[in-house]
Amino acid sequence: DTAVSQTPKYLVTQMGNDKSIKCEQNLGHDTMYWYKQDSKKFLKIMFSYNNKELIINETVPNRFSPKSPDKAHLNLHINSLELGDSAVYFCASSHRLAGGANTGELFFGEGSRLTVL
Amino acid sequence: SQQGEEDPQALSIQEGENATMNCSYKTSINNLQWYRQNSGRGLVHLILIRSNEREKHSGRLRVTLDTSKKSSSLLITASRAADTASYFCATGGYTGGFKTIFGAGTRLFVKA
Numbered sequence: 001d002t003a004v005s006q007t008p009k010y011l012v013t014q015m016g017n018d019k020s021i022k023c024e025q026n027l028g029h030d031t032m033y034w035y036k037q038d039s040k041k042f043l044k045i046m047f048s049y050n051n052k053e054l055i056i057n058e059t060v061p062n063r064f065s066p067k068s069p070d071k072a073h074l075n076l077h078i079n080s081l082e083l084g085d086s087a088v089y090f091c092a093s094s095h096r097l098a099g100g101a102n103t104g105e106l107f108f109g110e111g112s113r114l115t116v117l
Numbered sequence: 118s119q120q121g122e123e124d125p126q127a128l129s130i131q132e133g134e135n136a137t138m139n140c141s142y143k144t145s146i147n148n149l150q151w152y153r154q155n156s157g158r159g160l161v162h163l164i165l166i167r168s169n170e171r172e173k174h175s176g177r178l179r180v181t182l183d184t185s186k187k188s189s190s191l192l193i194t195a196s197r198a199a200d201t202a203s204y205f206c207a208t209g210g211y212t213g214g215f216k217t218i219f220g221a222g223t224r225l226f227v228k229a
Contacts (some may be wrong), residue, residue, distance in 0.1 A: 004159075035219075040221070041203060042221055045216055045217070048216070092160075104209065105150065105165055106150075106160070108160045108161070111157075111158070111159055
């Protein structure tokens, strides 16, 4: 069984469209994340949820809206897609450490490659 | 802004040689982690070293941490062609929320 699974793996769409990426983890983790990896391989955190509550929102345009229906799922919806949104989006999860820190080992999905034409 | 900066950006070695990658960071940290990413795949956690530790080993991996210099190194001994991948350091700590922030990565190519 895949620990962190994302769908779809590939997404090709036109500018201005709306698309969603889904993520599910079966590790029993409390915390889930979305990271964006650009063409130069820079990996940047976008959002973090703990037990369905948004705890990190890194100055991401409000066209990006994460949703966590339960602690095992974190979806990412993107409105009005732009060329610059083309990237690989990674979902990840982790345990919340003692003291509330969420900086332990991250488990990543295989990524969703979004191409905006 | 990126927290970690890896050096070198790319490294090409022969199978059997050792590979050393360095990482520098800017702010105080709770821990530092190294991840591996094969082409077209997700990142896989390799090793975590806490801020009060100086060295850690895992199989052919050796990680050092120097918090006074805000730097870390990853040594892969007796490299294999299968070690070809990108390696990322990531710092865990509190910077406006508990986050794990990644560097730009070192691309390692091991020639058979």
